Amino acid sequence: MTEQLETTRDDSRDEERRPPRAVVGSHRIEEEIFGKVFDTNIIRRIWAFVEPYRRKIYGAVAAVLAFTAMQLAIPLIIRYAIDHGMKPGTGGHALPYIMAAFLVAILVNFAASYLQETLVGSVAEDVLFDIRRAMFAHLQRVSLSWMDKTEVGRLMSRLQGDVNSMQEFLETSVLSVGDITLLFGIIVVMLTLDFKLGLLTLSALPVLFVVRLFWLPRARKSFMAAHETNSIANGALAEAIHGVRAVQGMERQSVNFTLFDDKVRANLKTHLTAARYAQVMVPIVDSLTGLAMALVIVVGGARVLNQALDVGVMVAFLFYIQRFFDPIRSLTLQYSVMQRAMASGQRLTEVLDVPVDISDAPDAKTLSADMDGSVEFRDVVFGYNPRHPVLKQVSFRVNPGETVALVGPTGSGKSSCMSLIHRFYDVQQGSVLVGGHDVRDLTQDSLGRQIAMVLQEPFLFTGTVLDNIRYHKTDATRDDVMRAAQAVGAHDFIMRMPDGYDSVLGQRGGNLSLGQRQLISFARALVADAKILVLDEATANIDSYTEMLIQKALVKLLEGRTGLVIAHRLATIREADRIIVLQNGELVESGNHQELMKNEKLYAKLYDLNYSSFDDIPEDVIDDAMTRPAT
Amino acid sequence: MRAARPSASLALVKAAGWGKGFSILTRITVMAFRHPWQASLAIGATLVASAFQLAIPRLLGQAVDSTQGVLSGGSEGQAAQDALLTTALLLLGASVMRGLFTLVQNYFSEAVGHHLGYRLRLACYEKIQRLSFSFHDSMHSGDLITVGLLDLEGVRMYFSTALVRMVLLTVLIGMGAYLLLSTDLLLGLLALSFVPFVGWRSSVTQLRLRATWLELQERLSVLTRVMEENLGGIRVVRAFAAQEHELAKFETASQSAVELAHQRVGIRVANTSAMTFSFFVAMGLVLWVGGTKVMSGEMTVGTLTSFLTFMTILQMPVRQLGLMVNAFARASTCGARLFELLDLDIAIKDDAAAPELKVTEGTLRFENVRFAYPAADREDVLVDLTFEARRGETIGIVGPPGSGKSTLAHLIPRFYDVTGGRITLDGQDIRKVRLQSLRRSVAVVQQDSFLFTTTIENNIAYGDPWAKEAHIERASESAQLHNYVLGLPSGYDTVVGERGVSLSGGQRQRLSIARALMLRPAVMVFDDSTAAIDAGTEQRIRSAMRRYAADRITIVVAHRLSSLMNADRILFLEAGRIVESGTHAELLALGGRYKALYDLQVRPGDEALSA
Known part of the structure; x- marks a missing residue:
């Protein structure tokens, strides 16, 4: 009993600042974020929700294609302007026509981009809410024993996080149609304009592809680490808020502060690493762009000097080069979106497939209010x-x-x-x-x-x-x-x-x-x-x-x-x-x-x-x- | 019971005025520059990167001109070749340098943000931990989380998305404009004509998008609530066959969100399309006028090319003008809320030279204690309360709901400060001693105890994380928890709390009793903390604790009389005053309110509850 009275604490313990039995915050390993890239079964299920809007989707794809075509056309028009519209001494008869073509191109571009974004944006929103409604309605009917087994928090993350990533998927998948078309379009146009020069310029492309292939898994790991340490730190903060009365009652503030510091510091570190990964691509892409342009100038310029190439073509090349790394960049990002969407889609279908044990019989009667009440x-x-x-x-x-x-x-x-x-x-x-x-x-x-x-x-x-x-x-x-x-x-x-x-x-x-x-x-x-x-x-x-x-x-x-x-x-x-x-x-x-x-x-x-x-x-x-x- | 919640001031800060906004932004800027070399590197690199960026169009123009020179019969072929090679190398160099400096710019501006975020997070955490109960009573925990998560994020992003971007845009647009205008005034004006329009549209749009975003969040949180309550209360929903009703509720909330979501798409699309269009119109004009100039020989194709390239380069940053404006707006509102929290005064804290509490005899005294919750025009919850408790004594406190029982319990560890009179422990006013030493001497077992998501062992050792295993088990035994824990598959390593095994109310209360026992306090307060424990187990807990009771003061607040019948003294509280006081037998004999309560609780015809 005297032992129980030793209220003075050993002060040396306070110096060792991380006590053995203390943690702040809790962290549950998050659910599988990435699934297969492509799962036909899930695509089919999701398509069922998109189907009612299919006309809009077709329209959107058409608009995306038109938009991409205009992206490709504009440098070409500039090329014609330079080579045919403004040659000194030609009198410039062609220029007005070329300008008219330019005007048409930008009008089409305007309309197509407007249509594409409106359609994609609104369909994605509608589908998002449709999926959520379907799940919510389904949950009203599934058996209570299933509901008892399932945490509300888990269901909520289905209804929110997973549904949102489907929306993201829908938006990007239409856009990636545009990206792929743009990429191939640029390649085709370049090769048609000048096969050799085109080939030479495009040689930078595989380099970027290979670099990104190596970069992507590492970068993604670092991004996920940053994301995870972030939610750990936020979880600890939320715990401090909810449990503040217990914390103060037990005088845990100093210990908790030290522990929280560890978590936030870890978060800082992973974020800095992630930032390094994210930024390292910038000089690589810029250098490759510079290299491609230098090649066009040296090789293309020499051929212009030999009169083997129109100067307008060279200018068009320079414009295309400034564009053609964009689709690669966004396509690799969309790859992750796809994987995430497949994992989410998997979980959504799981909820939608929970059997409804109890439903009304086909000839079910209405229990009238004047029954006896037995x-x-x-x-x-x-x-x-x-x-x-x-x-x-x-x-x-x-x-x-x-x-x-x-x-x-x-x-x-x-x-x-x-x-x-x-x-x-x-x-x-x-x-x-x-x-x-x-x-x-x-x-x-x-x-x-x-x-x-x-x-x-x-x-x-x-x-x-x-x-x-x-x-x-x-x-x-x-x-x-x-x-x-x-x-x-x-x-x-x-x-x-x-x-x-x-x-x-x-x-x-x-x-x-x-x-x-x-x-x-x-x-x-x-x-x-x-x-x-x-x-x-x-x-x-x-x-x-x-x-x-x-x-x-x-x-x-x-x-x-x-x-x-x-x-x-x-x-x-x-x-x-x-x-x-x-x-x-x-x-x-x-x-x-x-x-x-x-x-x-x-x-x-x-x-x-x-x-x-x-x-x-x-x-x-x-x-x-x-x-x-x-x- | 806790005080009613006065509307919290933090949540009410909406848009700050210009002056206030400016001072907040200044404050964030100053904080960012507390990482001087990183911040300077970020800004320095921005300047260099944009200089290289601006060099590229010129070089392209030169390249085109070199080829043209030969065509028009100017310079020698070999010289032109050399010139091309030089230009190409310069271009490559400029691109590489631009890339490298952009990396430095982006990395360090993000780094500054992350370091800033690190410091703010710690500050925020510490503040929240230290702010007194009255503050937490008045704040919705969700609002506090919003401040600590979202508002902090808004402030953190300020350096990279607002400040550095502003430098970048100023240099790019300013220098670009200078270069274009000095080359050809008319063409320069045409080339830049899209800038004001796009800048303005983008700013207006971003601010509108932000406003609708906030509104959308609001509506989505209603939707979230509807869904969450439905799923959490699914039994009620089914019991009342109210699925239709719930679906209708969902539909309404969902509709209102989806409408706004569509509206947002509309706002966004209208503007991106218009911005792109205006850019192309400007480009068309440059092409036309420039083309005419080229034809008349006033201008070279290379210059025209460099104009067009300039425009392409400017397009992206100009579109981002809106994002910058938005980042400024966001940082100033988020900063207003965050700083308001960080600047709050902590109501209950140590005096500078407060001495440690020294518990000698162990006598607790309430002297004419008066208390009212801090919100204005609140009536006194406790009025002129005076009593004394000595070491070894158990004091029972009972009374109707709202009589101030829990409040009294919360005053002893100074969760709130008395508004009149004083509370002393061995003659020391508890407001005059170090808070930490006081709270280590007083343990309150709360009504609804918060369990942390960690092992049972860590939860019991929460107040003394250095504790030895034997101590933890002893406390757990006294609280009648040990056998239950041993029955769990992972024993003391079982994770409990929000994300762990869920314990019943009684188990939770037993755990929090064990937790309090670990502190070996001089004063132990049970704030109605055995309500969910069955009477038999409670008796066993009491007899286990009787061993230590001689060394401390025990205060038991309860409405179940069997919990406090054996107390040395029972205080009957009504409307904040002690109306009856004495032992169980004395109070029964008195035949007053206590007796009435006793009669209410005991089955008619039964003589007494088994003690």
Whole structure:
């Protein structure tokens, strides 16, 4: 115990500034960024989204070709101007015609560039949103078990990062058509103008190709390193912001500063390396351009001197040379874009291909609002993994207007019952009936409208209190909302908020306490006005004052409805008309409080443990109670 | 409970006035020149590179003229050959030099930016770490991240995209204009005619694009929120069969973003096409007028060629004028926000000569403590609070929501400063001692504890990263966490937190109790930090800690009475005042508010909760 008191710290430790057990920020290795360059399967899937806009795409490609043709034509026109339009002594009759040709060329150029960019830009945006919409809509229907397994953050990066890289891909792929045409165009025009000179000039081209081939993988590695160290440093900064209270409470500022310094320094280093790689190409391209021009001047100039070549041709060559490294540069960049897009496309199709387990039967009926409100389980067998059933041959019936409490230790299958009523999952055997109909014969939409559900973790959306209570019942009036809030006892604290019902809730209702959020979700269920209420009581401790409000609200909420409550609090359980006790997926007993107490089985034992809530009971205590003979 | 959030001033800085903008840019410039040789190299290289750049058209013109000279029967063939060779070599040399100096220019201007970014990041990080709770209460963490990421980026890019580019453009356009105009005034004017138009269009467009970009970001963040909430709350969505409703929400948000995205494409396209067109029109005019001049012998083909080449060279930088203007605008708004953060005063900090806290007897005293959250017109949360706690004592604090329980807990480690009265530890006012020494003596187990994304071991040792393994395990045992951890496949090396294994609320709270135990504090405060732990486990934690309780003050804030029934003294808080105080038995006997609360929590008919 005296050892525990040594509050003075060994100061030498502070000098060794990087302690063994400290890190800042976290970093997950990012997902595969680059995929195959070309994957026909993915291209086909993406094409399905582009198809509706194919006319625009064809138009864009045509415009790109026209644009490129004009890029090629302009130096040629200049050549004609020099050789034929302005020879001293020719009288200059040709010049006006040549100028007219130039005017036509630049007008076409203008129109083509306008068309190309508008079409490509807008189609890419439209496709981007179409893909995102398709994914989002699909995610509304995929099975909940898949959603449970998948982090929201991961899905969001599909909906954003991956979709964006598809947009980028779309834009560049049309442009690379232009680049390739330009490259070949320049080569063809040069060789036609003067084969030998053309060949000589083009000799610089393979050099650049080879240099870039060596450069690209290294450069890309350095760019990725820079990108990665950057996100590491940013992650550490975000952590400092989110965890600032813990940091200050634990006095970790100095240590963290040192560690953060390491990360930012690493980031500086990789960025400088990346900058070196990026810039090293500049003198190479410039030197090659200079070399090509020098060659044209020496060789071409000599031939002009010998009158074997028109001076205009030489000028045209000089103009082409200034252009012809551009397509190579952008083509190599587009190569990376393609690879990235293929990896993204792969992930997008994965999401789009997640099977929808539960869909309406072709002849599904609408569950009408005047059904009786009964719920029945008939020999239900169900498991998330069919080999390990969570519910084994469970049968019970909840009569219209009755409130039934589902009770049992963790893992007994209570939550699964609740999900099955709503047909979040399909049973493996037996059937679940609502209002006398098998839920598989009903439309999911009408089923949802007749069953209101309150989850353990109240989930609120960003928006006003009013919108949150009204939720999808957009036709509910402000009065309806207020009446519901009054009924559940939420009105008072809502009115104390700065703008009452129009107060905007923070992220997930962050500015409300858990109990208050619970009450709002009660009000939401009340507005939904369904025949059946399914409720999963919150387990977390709520302060006693709010707890009291919640208990009262619950009574209001269940009035005139069929209620199925996963109950944790004894108060709730005792109020229920009937209690169903589940254990290990089997129904072990049912009846009201008095009956079950007389039964002296699981319920009585749990109750006798004297905990204020069944969920407080540690597992070993339950095990103990179960093995001990009843008292 | 934390204070309501007053609108944060940082987020509200929009466009700064000209004077303010200028002073911000000056400040960034001064900071950039704190790397004097790199910055000077960047700017020096820019000047040299543009000089070589400007030499190229002349050389091309000369080359063309050399060939023409022979044709018109001027000089000798051999001399012309030599001249061509010389020109070619010069051209090659100029190209190589231009390339090399451009490399130097680009590399060092980026390097200056990265070094600047490095320093700013550290400064930003340190500031954020040190700013007190009241600041963080008032700031949305997302806004703070925006400042630390995006605004910092805008400032970092200033040197290379605004300043160096400005030098480059000034030299290129200025020198180019001089060379062209001095060669042929009329043709020079024609050749330069596109410059003002393109420069102006490009600037206007970039600024408009920036404005729409900001707006687009806003709309996209709405869309992001809609999607994120939908996916996070998918059970609610399904439970209410609200897919249609959600899709409609998505559609609205998506539509509003896509419309703006189209608008952006429109703005961009209209201008790039117009700019290219004006360039070609100018080129056509040069060709025409120049051609006529060549015909009349007033000008050589070489000069015309050099004019045309000049124009080609100028075209790119002139188009980038807009980017430069944009970079200036961005740096001044981003800088305004970033510097506002960096210049903030830290409300809670050490006095210059503050002594270390010396804990001797271990007595904590609240003397007429008054507290109100910093936002204006806030009422006092705590009023005239006076009590004393000695080493070995446990004080329980209870009361209705909003009575100031958590606030009280936050005052002891000086997360906030009292607005009246004082808090002392062994007679030393906690505001007069070194903050670090105070916080090492006071540990607060927070209500919602933040777990860092790292191993369980590192999380427990967060406050004492030098700790020995045995200590970590002992703390973990006391917090009833050890057995759970051993059951995990990777034990203490299991990564938890946002990106790791997710722990239940109770497990998180147990971990944060272990974390606090590691500090071996003289004062240990539990701020409602056992709410998610079941009663049985809580009892075991308490009995494990009883061993150390003799050496410290324990303060337990809770609403579950079983958590604090055994305290030496229980304070019942209401509206910031102590209304009842005494032991559990005394307060029950008093029959007041505490008794009422007790009755509420205990099942009717049950005599007492098992202690």
